[in-house]
Amino acid sequence: MLKIKNLKKYFALNRKQQVHAVDDVSFAIQQHEVVGLVGESGSGKSTLGKTLVGLLDKTEGEVCFKDNKLPSVYKPEDFKKYSQQIQMIFQDPYTSLNPRMTVEEIISEGLKLTGRYSSQETSDKVVEWLENVGLNAAFLPRYPHEFSGGQRQRIGIARAMIIEPEFVVCDEPISAQDVSVQAQIINLLEKLKSSMGLTLLFIAHDLSMVRYISDRMAVMYLGKIVEIGPANDVYFRAKHPYTEFLIAANPEPDPELERHKIKHTIPGEIPSPINVKPGCRFASRCPKRMPECEHQTPQLKTVAEGHQVACHLY
Amino acid sequence: MGKDIILSVKNLAVEFETYGGIIKAVRDVSFDLQSGKTLAIVGESGCGKSVSVQALMGLIPMPPGRISNGDVLFKGRPIISQGEFVRRDYCGNEITMIFQDAMTALNPTMKIGKQIAETLIVHKGMSAKAAQKRAVELLELTKISEPDKRAKQFPFEFSGGMLQRAMIAMSLASEPDLLIADEPTTSLDVTIQAQILELMKELQRSLGMSIILITHDLGVVANMADDVVVMYAGEIVESAPLDDIFYRSSHPYTIGLQHAMPHNDESRPHVLIPIEGSPPDLFHPPVGCGYYARCPHAMKLCEKNRPPMFKSGEQHLAQCWLQHPDAPSTNNVFKNN
Numbered sequence: 116m117l118k119i120k121n122l123k124k125y126f127a128l129n130r131k132q133q134v135h136a137v138d139d140v141s142f143a144i145q146q147h148e149v150v151g152l153v154g155e156s157g158s159g160k161s162t163l164g165k166t167l168v169g170l171l172d173k174t175e176g177e178v179c180f181k182d183n184k185l186p187s188v189y190k191p192e193d194f195k196k197y198s199q200q201i202q203m204i205f206q207d208p209y210t211s212l213n214p215r216m217t218v219e220e221i222i223s224e225g226l227k228l229t230g231r232y233s234s235q236e237t238s239d240k241v242v243e244w245l246e247n248v249g250l251n252a253a254f255l256p257r258y259p260h261e262f263s264g265g266q267r268q269r270i271g272i273a274r275a276m277i278i279e280p281e282f283v284v285c286d287e288p289i290s291a292q293d294v295s296v297q298a299q300i301i302n303l304l305e306k307l308k309s310s311m312g313l314t315l316l317f318i319a320h321d322l323s324m325v326r327y328i329s330d331r332m333a334v335m336y337l338g339k340i341v342e343i344g345p346a347n348d349v350y351f352r353a354k355h356p357y358t359e360f361l362i363a364a365n366p367e368p369d370p371e372l373e374r375h376k377i378k379h380t381i382p383g384e385i386p387s388p389i390n391v392k393p394g395c396r397f398a399s400r401c402p403k404r405m406p407e408c409e410h411q412t413p414q415l416k417t418v419a420e421g422h423q424v425a426c427h428l429y
Numbered sequence: 430m431g432k433d434i435i436l437s438v439k440n441l442a443v444e445f446e447t448y449g450g451i452i453k454a455v456r457d458v459s460f461d462l463q464s465g466k467t468l469a470i471v472g473e474s475g476c477g478k479s480v481s482v483q484a485l486m487g488l489i490p491m492p493p494g495r496i497s498n499g500d501v502l503f504k505g506r507p508i509i510s511q512g513e514f515v516r517r518d519y520c521g522n523e524i525t526m527i528f529q530d531a532m533t534a535l536n537p538t539m540k541i542g543k544q545i546a547e548t549l550i551v552h553k554g555m556s557a558k559a560a561q562k563r564a565v566e567l568l569e570l571t572k573i574s575e576p577d578k579r580a581k582q583f584p585f586e587f588s589g590g591m592l593q594r595a596m597i598a599m600s601l602a603s604e605p606d607l608l609i610a611d612e613p614t615t616s617l618d619v620t621i622q623a624q625i626l627e628l629m630k631e632l633q634r635s636l637g638m639s640i641i642l643i644t645h646d647l648g649v650v651a652n653m654a655d656d657v658v659v660m661y662a663g664e665i666v667e668s669a670p671l672d673d674i675f676y677r678s679s680h681p682y683t684i685g686l687q688h689a690m691p692h693n694d695e696s697r698p699h700v701l702i703p704i705e706g707s708p709p710d711l712f713h714p715p716v717g718c719g720y721y722a723r724c725p726h727a728m729k730l731c732e733k734n735r736p737p738m739f740k741s742g743e744q745h746l747a748q749c750w751l752q753h754p755d756a757p758s759t760n761n762v763f764k765n766n
Binding site: 297302370378380 | 588590620621623624688690700707
């Protein structure tokens with residue numbers, strides 16, 4: 116359904132320096148599939164998501180959506196064309212809703228832009244969607260500040276889903292929420308996914324949640340995908356040293372597991388993404404570093420069915 | 430060390446006067462902390478966990494806030510008696526605190542080393558030069574590389590994890606007996622979180638500190654805590670040693686929290702069960718059990734009658750009518766434990 120080929124997104128700082136936010140990423144997403152994308156902050160997850168929906172221009176490479184190549188720089192009419200199929204849910208429900216618009220205006224705006232529905236149909240649909248996400252019609256004339264974080268996130272979901280898109284990028288939709296609200300949002304997304312036949316790219320840094328909701332899981336580090344495969348394979352049979360560290364660092368809500376877990380913390384922090392040199396991105400922090408890691412960039416290699424790793428160990 | 434109690438909080442209550450009325454943020458909270466141990470306070474936003482410890486530290490703005498009741502003993506000495514501060518020289522000295530957002534907790538216009546030295550000058554009466562030297566040592570203790578150079582930098586030159594380390598260094602400056610950590614790793618990546626938690630444990634072992642850790646992440650609790658207090662709507666609903674909380678939970682809220690989190694067990698797939706609804710309005714806290722409206726096992730009794738603390742194990746307390754000897758069988762409620 117979505118094919119990403121050698122996608123790059125660089126931000127120029129000045130004439131000599133470039134931030135390699137997304138660097139040569141290729142993978143495909145099948146129809147009705149949920150792909151989870153994890154990594155530390157600064158690994159380029161959100162930039163990748165925004166590039167896919169056209170909010171950021173592509174520096175190089177291409178993205179094909181159902182065999183149509185998406186433009187590398189979106190013009191206003193491109194947004195109009197593709198936003199009906201591709202939508203995005205944002206991380207921060209406090210800044211992603213216009214504080215001066217009512218809930219009704221926020222949710223109906225996208226639908227009005229399609230110009231396919233009469234005003235009566237539009238308002239019917241808004242009410243229907245408000246109920247689908249677990250809110251009710253009494254909220255229509257209210258403004259975003261009157262809602263809690265979880266309710267705002269539901270408004271953001273309704274705004275994206277009312278268009279009935281085929282592919283949705285969820286950029287950390289649960290990071291700012293409490294545990295019980297996280298579960299509500301995840302269950303809502305799962306329900307919508309099965310009822311609408313959605314395809315999702317689910318970006319988050321909570322590994323347990325990503326494993327829970329995803330069919331496949333991709334791990335990103337400093338602009339590159341280092342491991343991708345079926346969610347359980349990546350989580351329980353991680354191959355890349357970075358993935359192993361991430362999973363070891365993920366706290367389990369179970370004292371017995373925590374006591375018996377091998378504790379190895381990863382030294383240092385994610386390096387600067389400015390003018391990244393060739394070689395493995397993780398080499399500076401990797402305990403299994405070999406001479407070739409310093410100058411040769413590892414490519415994704417298949418190690419098990421559907422499971423690919425970019426590491427010289429394999 | 431051992432079984433002696435370093436901090437004892439009894440019947441603490443905190444209120445805030447607002448235009449909308451009085452918010453009863455903390456209602457009748459009591460807990461004990463054993464010397465050299467870690468106590469985790471768990472709960473969702475707005476359940477009163479931060480306010481409880483801010484009250485101990487004298488950090489509640491008064492007005493609009495007010496400690497309406499409570500007795501606090503620290504190392505056997507009364508520090509709050511019937512809601513009044515008896516003495517507060519321990520704040521920031523024998524009890525120190527680290528905060529969630531290190532970027533806003535530190536002064537952006539002051540060099541890191543100087544901020545740490547300030548604590549030493551105020552609480553230890555050190556000379557500026559000696560304090561600066563000690564500040565560098567403290568940065569080294571928290572494993573900041575090149576501490577000499579780092580001490581001369583400003584907060585904006587530090588990453589989130591480094592700032593948290595600097596804040597820990599600052600909190601250790603006065604050699605506290607008790608460290609209160611209010612969501613110290615919530616805004617950090619898991620890898621950095623693991624580093625910071627490991628650092629806290631190491632320092633606890635070497636310095637013999639006691640820790641109060643506030644968090645909403647049960648994973649962090651499982652990793653760090655010796656004892657756990659679960660708060661809901663301004664009250665403690667369950668308190669017990671770590672394993673009892675996870676494996677012998679006696680309050681439906683504690684169980685609800687566990688079921689709402691994914692478990693990584695490949696052989697045992699499961700579905701997330703969210704806690705429906707939202708916490709009660711603390712302008713008018715419920716007369717009965719605070720969790721009544723969301724509790725899947727609520728009984729008629731729970732609506733109007735506040736449950737007392739029932740003992741469900743040696744050190745295990747739960748505020749739930751299901752623990753009453755005449756309550757209906759709880760086998761189906763607690764079957765997953």
